[in-house]
Amino acid sequence: MLKVSENFTVGLLAPDKKSRLSSCQGHGHKLCVRFNSARTSxxxxxxxxxxxxxxxxxxxxxxxxxxxxxxxxxxxxxxxxNVELAQVQDAVSENKIGLMRMQFWRDTVAKIIQGFPPQAPVATELAGACNYYKLSRRWLERMLESRAAQIDKDFFKSMKTIEEYAEHVNSSLYYLLLECLGIKNVHADHAASHLGKAQGIVTAIRATPFHASKRRVYLPIDILSKYRVSHEDIIRGNSSQHVKDAVFDIASIAHQHLEKARSLKSSLPPESNLVFLNASICDHYLKSLQKVDFNVFDGKLQHKNALLAYHMYANKLRKKF
Incomplete structure (x- = not known):
C-alpha cells in the first residue's frame, strides 16, 4: 500500500539555526525562509x-x-x-472577492519569502518545502499572478494565450516538482514546458461542460471563430460538426505538445519521468475524446478512468510516461 512520507527528508523537521534565514538575499531566485519545525511536525x-x-x-x-x-x-x-489558487475563481460570486483572495496568497508568499509564513496548513507546508529544497521563487509567483490575472476574464483570446497561461501555471508547477527531485536539466525543463501546455489545454477542453453551465467559455476564440462557432453554441451544449471540428483542432495542439514531451524521453535524466507520470491523464482523455468523435459534451467523457493508477504505476516500472 502506498503511503505518504511524513518528512521531506531526514533532518528537515529540526533544521539547524543557520538554515533559518530571515529573507532572500537580494533578488535571487531561490526561496530561503524561516521554518517553524514545531508546526511542521x-x-x-x-x-x-x-x-x-x-x-x-x-x-x-x-x-x-x-x-x-x-x-x-x-x-x-x-x-x-495549486488547488487553493484554482478554486478561487469558482468559489466566489464576485470578481472583487476573488481578487481579494488572490491578494491573500500574494501576502502569504511574501511572508514565506520574508521568513514568517502564516500559521495555516498549506502555507506552513509550502514554507517547509521551499526552505528545504530552495524552490525557485519565480515559479510560485508566476503561478499566482497568472491565476490572478484570469479572475476577471471568462475567455481566452487565442490558442497562443491559452498556451501561455498553461505554461505559466502548469509548467511552473512541473519545474518546482523537478526541483524537489533535485533535477536541473534543460531537456527535463523542455519536457515540462510541453507537458504543462498539453495539460492546460486538455483541462480547458474537459471543463467545457462545467464552464458552459456557468456561461463561461475557455476554448480559444480564434479557433472557435475559424469554424464559426459562437460562445452561445458552447453554452447551449451544441454538438454540431462545426463545434466538433473546433474541438478537434484544439485537442490536436494538446496532442502535439504531449508527443513532443514524450519525444524527449531519451534525453531526460533518471527519475524525471516520475514527475511526468500524469501524462497518462492527458493521453486517456484525448483518446476518449477521439472515440466520441470530439463531442466534448458526450457523457462518456465524464466517467473516471478506473485504470489510471494502474497505467501510471506500469509506466513508473517501465521508466516512461
Whole structure:
C-alpha cells in the first residue's frame, strides 16, 4: 500500500539555526525562509494538504503518490497550493472577492519569502518545502499572478494565450516538482514546458461542460471563430460538426505538445519521468475524446478512468510516461 512520507527528508523537521534565514538575499531566485519545525511536525498540516489534493485533484493525487518518498510531502504542499489558487475563481460570486483572495496568497508568499509564513496548513507546508529544497521563487509567483490575472476574464483570446497561461501555471508547477527531485536539466525543463501546455489545454477542453453551465467559455476564440462557432453554441451544449471540428483542432495542439514531451524521453535524466507520470491523464482523455468523435459534451467523457493508477504505476516500472 502506498503511503505518504511524513518528512521531506531526514533532518528537515529540526533544521539547524543557520538554515533559518530571515529573507532572500537580494533578488535571487531561490526561496530561503524561516521554518517553524514545531508546526511542521504536526501530522494535521501534512494530512490537510494530502486530503485537499485527494478531494479536488484526485488524478494528480495518484501521480504524487508515485514520487520518491522523500519528495512526496513537498509535492503535496505544491499541489495543495495549486488547488487553493484554482478554486478561487469558482468559489466566489464576485470578481472583487476573488481578487481579494488572490491578494491573500500574494501576502502569504511574501511572508514565506520574508521568513514568517502564516500559521495555516498549506502555507506552513509550502514554507517547509521551499526552505528545504530552495524552490525557485519565480515559479510560485508566476503561478499566482497568472491565476490572478484570469479572475476577471471568462475567455481566452487565442490558442497562443491559452498556451501561455498553461505554461505559466502548469509548467511552473512541473519545474518546482523537478526541483524537489533535485533535477536541473534543460531537456527535463523542455519536457515540462510541453507537458504543462498539453495539460492546460486538455483541462480547458474537459471543463467545457462545467464552464458552459456557468456561461463561461475557455476554448480559444480564434479557433472557435475559424469554424464559426459562437460562445452561445458552447453554452447551449451544441454538438454540431462545426463545434466538433473546433474541438478537434484544439485537442490536436494538446496532442502535439504531449508527443513532443514524450519525444524527449531519451534525453531526460533518471527519475524525471516520475514527475511526468500524469501524462497518462492527458493521453486517456484525448483518446476518449477521439472515440466520441470530439463531442466534448458526450457523457462518456465524464466517467473516471478506473485504470489510471494502474497505467501510471506500469509506466513508473517501465521508466516512461
Amino acid at each position: 504536526k501530522i494535521s498540516d501534512i494530512q490537510y494538504c494530502v486530503d485537499l489534493v485527494k478531494k479536488y485533484d484526485y488524478e494528480n493525487y495518484l501521480g504524487t503518490l508515485l514520487l520518491p518518498k522523500n519528495a512526496q510531502r513537498a509535492a503535496f504542499a505544491l499541489r495543495a497550493f
